Amino acid sequence: MPNFVVRVEMHSASAEHYEMLHEKMKARGYKxxxxxxxxxxxxxxxAEYMATKSFSADDVRDETRAMADSIVPGSFVxxxxxxxVSWFLAPAS
Incomplete structure (x- = not known):
């Protein structure tokens, strides 16, 4: 199955909006x-996630956009x- 990196930007969103997004994304298998x-x-x-999904990048985009737009309409995905993937990130606490 393909792996995806997903970035979401919700315009004019609060920290609470992003917490709601994190919960929705987690429930759908995004980490x-x-x-x-x-x-x-x-x-x-x-607001960046990784997931392994059995569908296309367009499908991942549509699924993610629907979740984000249910919180703050007009999100960027x-x-x-x-x-x-290669990265340099701080270890998780």
């Missing part, structure tokens, strides 16, 4: 952390299908 090659879990930047 805010990624496991490094060292086995440790790393936090992703704010960027989806990238990835084979390999």
């Amino acid at each position: 805010r952390e990624a496991q490094g090659t060292d086995g440790r879990m790393y936090r992703l930047p704010d 960027l989806v990238s299908q990835v084979e390999q």
Whole structure:
């Protein structure tokens, strides 16, 4: 199954709006952390998620946009299908 990196920006959203988004995304299998090659879990930047899904990038975009727009209409969603991810992030607490 393909892996995706998803970025969401909700315009004029509060911290509470983003907490609602995090809960909705989590319920659909999106994660805010990624496991490094060292086995440790790393936090992703704010409002960025990773997921493994059995459908296309367009479907991931539509699913994510529907969740975000149910909280704050007119959200920005960027989806990238990835084979390999390399990053430098602070370890999760």
